[in-house]
Amino acid sequence: MLDLRSDTVTQPTAAMREAMAAAPVGDDVFGDDPTINALQERVATMAGKEAALIASSGTQTNLLALLSHCQRGEEYLVGQEYHTYRYEAGGAAVLGGIVPQPFEIEADGTLDLAAVEKRIKPDDPHFPVTRLLALENTHTGKVIPHTYMQQARALVDKHGLNLHLDGARVFNAVVATGKSLANLCAPFDSVSICFSKGLGTPIGSVLVGDRDFIKRAYRWRKMLGGGMRQAGIVAAAMDYALDHHVERLADDHANALALAEGLSQLKGIRVEPAQTNMVYVNFESAERALKVSDHLRKQDIVVGAAQRMRLVTHLGIPANAIEQIVTAFRDALYA
Numbered sequence: 001m002l003d004l005r006s007d008t009v010t011q012p013t014a015a016m017r018e019a020m021a022a023a024p025v026g027d028d029v030f031g032d033d034p035t036i037n038a039l040q041e042r043v044a045t046m047a048g049k050e051a052a053l054i055a056s057s058g059t060q061t062n063l064l065a066l067l068s069h070c071q072r073g074e075e076y077l078v079g080q081e082y083h084t085y086r087y088e089a090g091g092a093a094v095l096g097g098i099v100p101q102p103f104e105i106e107a108d109g110t111l112d113l114a115a116v117e118k119r120i121k122p123d124d125p126h127f128p129v130t131r132l133l134a135l136e137n138t139h140t141g142k143v144i145p146h147t148y149m150q151q152a153r154a155l156v157d158k159h160g161l162n163l164h165l166d167g168a169r170v171f172n173a174v175v176a177t178g179k180s181l182a183n184l185c186a187p188f189d190s191v192s193i194c195f196s197k198g199l200g201t202p203i204g205s206v207l208v209g210d211r212d213f214i215k216r217a218y219r220w221r222k223m224l225g226g227g228m229r230q231a232g233i234v235a236a237a238m239d240y241a242l243d244h245h246v247e248r249l250a251d252d253h254a255n256a257l258a259l260a261e262g263l264s265q266l267k268g269i270r271v272e273p274a275q276t277n278m279v280y281v282n283f284e285s286a287e288r289a290l291k292v293s294d295h296l297r298k299q300d301i302v303v304g305a306a307q308r309m310r311l312v313t314h315l316g317i318p319a320n321a322i323e324q325i326v327t328a329f330r331d332a333l334y335a
């Protein structure tokens with residue numbers, strides 16, 4: 001089975017499972033899990049931040065960040081299609097009384113900082129209090145330029161705001177740019193990092209920031225029911241992923257390039273340039289996309305059926321499968 005729907009479909013490898021089974025564990029709510037403690041320290045150091053906190057998912061680490069930065073009646077500035085606005089069920093508003101101020105996203109995945117600046121509210125009791133700018137890297141596979149992040153930092157400094165990064169796939173940006181994690185995290189007060197995407201763990205995200213911020217996030221995590229007990233088995237998978245699944249993201253990027261190149265030879269679809277581990281394929285109609293996806297399914301290739309179809313390369317898509325996938329698309333398109 002070749003499942004291209006997402007890099008979240010990756011299965012923990014046999015070696016990762018062994019590392020999980022061998023992990024020393026303790027009650028993490030008591031602070032007693034040595035594997036959790038070591039992983040949090042390792043990620044904080046790698047990210048160049050004071051402290052780190054593990055949570056079950058990226059939705060939770062993003063929520064912890066929003067709740068820890070913003071009080072009730074305060075506002076965060078965010079992209080319409082960023083995960084922290086669109087894909088987290090409105091958690092910040094529902095659970096935190098936090099007001100989102102969304103912006104259209106530019107073609108390169110950024111927000112227009114001039115437009116953002118115009119929406120920062122003056123101190124007036126009519127308005128929510130603007131507190132935070134929330135960005136994303138990578139966004140739909142696009143690596144956001146580091147100079148842009150530095151400009152965003154300058155903007156928030158000018159207005160006394162905080163800056164959060166949804167870095168669900170920040171390791172893809174690390175590998176694509178050759179910059180260190182600390183370097184990419186430097187402009188941000190807080191960063192959320194997923195391990196259950198391209199890094200291939202079954203569960204787990206980490207939030208990094210300064211000690212006070214992580215202390216607040218820790219309280220919120222407890223309140224949300226996110227305090228875990230012998231969770232070192234999860235941290236062991238994450239530690240294994242840092243050792244073995246970061247550099248190999250370059251293979252996913254190369255495979256996405258090869259896939260985009262192969263598919264762009266086919267008639268009847270428009271293929272967007274590959275960005276890190278994602279390829280977007282545009283069909284004439286939704287019906288056509290559905291027909292192709294049904295056809296591929298019969299050959300054990302699983303894709304989403306959207307008219308703008310996202311194909312994601314990952315641990316479970318070996319280089320030698322790319323030709324087979326392109327051929328299956330050709331058969332499906334010309335059938």
Ligand SMILES: *Cc1c(COP(=O)(O)O)cnc(C)c1O
Binds near residue numbers: 083138194205
């Ligand atoms: C996947 C993802 C998240 C977090 O998702 P979870 O499934 O909750 O771990 C956050 N942001 C982006 C951009 C993502 O792709």
